[in-house]
Amino acid sequence: MIKAEQKPFEEILEYLAPYNKILLSGCGACVTVCHAGGEKEGALLASALRMARQKTGKPLEILESTPARQCEPEFAQELSDTIGRVQAVLSVSCGVGVQTLARHFPATQIFPGVNTLFMGETVEHGVWEERCQACGDCILEKTAGICPIARCAKQLLNGPCGGSANGKCEIKRETDCAWQLIYDRSKSLGQLHRLTEIIPAKQWGVQSRDSGPRRIVREDLKV
């Protein structure tokens, strides 16, 4: 799922400064799971913002709402009535949700409340790690289910660099070397022979973000 973390409090206060009534919109999907912008974190942020503004003598009224998925137009539309009653929206969903609101409510200022960081996995309570960079051409079948694009600092496709030592990355010593993980898992699965296959360089300009925003069209689903 998408992982995010709340923006610095001062930054949020700064761009809400001109307003005295806003909607704080959470999202019931990814940002709820990573405790950045679900109903609970949204309520905490709203409470903190109200108190901070009260202290300055310029109270801020905050309405709160958490659609099931802010990135889906049907759920975003549920906010129509509430958005009509506020001066601006603070969205604590990922960047997709913010843009969905911006598209559907062109007359309303929408501010992001979180920084969207990566697509990742919960490795333990309160710890999330990046696992996918949406490169557009998955090679996990060749790398024992461990992605060298997302997990190798140098995105190497055919084995580790010279900086791998004791199973750790030279860029971040606390991080496992992705290619050590790939080798160990391939060996335990009896699949080491797969690593002899050369993985060609990725065509970043074709399938990835390098050629601009990507789009999926399914004609059969259009209505």
Next chain:
Amino acid sequence: MSTFEPKIVAFCCEQSGLPAAEMAKTLKLKIPDNLELVPVPCSGRIETLYLLKALESGADGVVVFACYEENCRYLQGNVRLKGRVGYAKQIMAKIGLEQERLEIFHVATNSGVKFSEFLMQKADQLRLLGPNLGKIA
């Protein structure tokens, strides 16, 4: 002369803080005038939001009376509380609220005297700090 009497919200674990409060009452020990007790089945039931909401809704100080560590009936409740109080304090720092306005105090069922003494000291401390300027009364 200041007439400010700080409002204290005291969350009390039913396994320790609440019996301690009852003992203080039975012994007719001094407790602050403006005190609101909130019983909870375990201090681990307290969400970070409850702590902030108490401050937002009018409390000048919030205290959690919890069991001693490693003495939680539900094993990890007071450890979870510690993390949540730490998180609440981080948020309070961002708002600019004094850290002294939120505190955990560990007690046992027979800690009536400690319960009373701590609250009286906390009320004195809050009188010196003055009202919580973030509360929305």
